[in-house]
Amino acid sequence: MTEVKLHGVLLSPYVYRVIWALKLKGVPYEFVAEDLSNKSDLLLKYNPVYKKIPVLVHGEKPVSESMVILEYIEEMWPQNPSLMPNDPYDRALARFWIKFIEDKIVAILGLFRSITGQELENATKELLEILQTLEEHVLGEKFFFNGDNIGLVDIAFGSMLFWMQVIGDVVGVKPFESHKFPSLHAWFENFKQIPVIEENFPNRDEYFVYIKRRREELLASA
Numbered sequence: 001m002t003e004v005k006l007h008g009v010l011l012s013p014y015v016y017r018v019i020w021a022l023k024l025k026g027v028p029y030e031f032v033a034e035d036l037s038n039k040s041d042l043l044l045k046y047n048p049v050y051k052k053i054p055v056l057v058h059g060e061k062p063v064s065e066s067m068v069i070l071e072y073i074e075e076m077w078p079q080n081p082s083l084m085p086n087d088p089y090d091r092a093l094a095r096f097w098i099k100f101i102e103d104k105i106v107a108i109l110g111l112f113r114s115i116t117g118q119e120l121e122n123a124t125k126e127l128l129e130i131l132q133t134l135e136e137h138v139l140g141e142k143f144f145f146n147g148d149n150i151g152l153v154d155i156a157f158g159s160m161l162f163w164m165q166v167i168g169d170v171v172g173v174k175p176f177e178s179h180k181f182p183s184l185h186a187w188f189e190n191f192k193q194i195p196v197i198e199e200n201f202p203n204r205d206e207y208f209v210y211i212k213r214r215r216e217e218l219l220a221s222a
């Protein structure tokens with residue numbers, strides 16, 4: 001089998017997306033730890049455009065951007081389990097919600113790192129509206145976004161919920177309350193109980209310390 005390497009940092013929610021997909025499919029890989037304060041020549045060579053992790057290297061071929069990597073994994077190792085629906089229309093819907101998560105949630109959580117006061121209040125309100133949209137439109141009676149089985153939308157969203165909860169604790173807001181979003185909460189519990197997810201879940205306390213320090217740095221330099 002062609003060698004698979006994953007360049008990353010074991011705190012990054014984006015890296016966990018890739019870890020979860022590889023583990024769910026049982027693809028063996030080597031993890032290459034990167035230091036983001038001193039990026040390796042290999043990382044700069046593999047991702048010269050964004051210089052970010054994660055990067056998946058299959059043979060000598062690098063793939064960057066977590067959701068692009070996930071689609072690559074799905075196409076390269078399509079079975080056991082398949083992480084996208086079979087039906088083309090359902091696939092389009094999955095891609096629609098992945099784009100929604102990337103455009104809306106990722107953008108707003110990025111903001112949370114460096115805002116305070118009224119800006120923070122506004123961003124929290126906007127985040128609640130985004131969660132409400134997902135609560136109303138996506139899950140219905142389904143166990144996971146695709147139905148009975150975990151898929152790429154679950155992986156995309158699960159990693160962001162982890163980030164959302166930790167950054168919420170850092171800035172002192174709790175957008176993801178169970179009484180407001182009962183379907184999403186039930187879904188998150190199901191998601192975290194999948195053995196691969198449970199056994200490979202990022203460490204909340206270490207991530208809290210990292211995010212808190214990063215926020216302090218960003219606020220100090222503002």
Ligand SMILES: N[C@@H](CCC(=O)N[C@@H](CS)C(=O)NCC(=O)O)C(=O)O
Nearest residue numbers: 012014036051052053054065066067
């Ligand atoms: N859109 C990218 C985001 C990846 C990303 O933001 N990675 C961060 C770590 S969590 C990074 O490499 N930061 C280094 C930098 O910005 O210099 C993805 O989905 O892979």
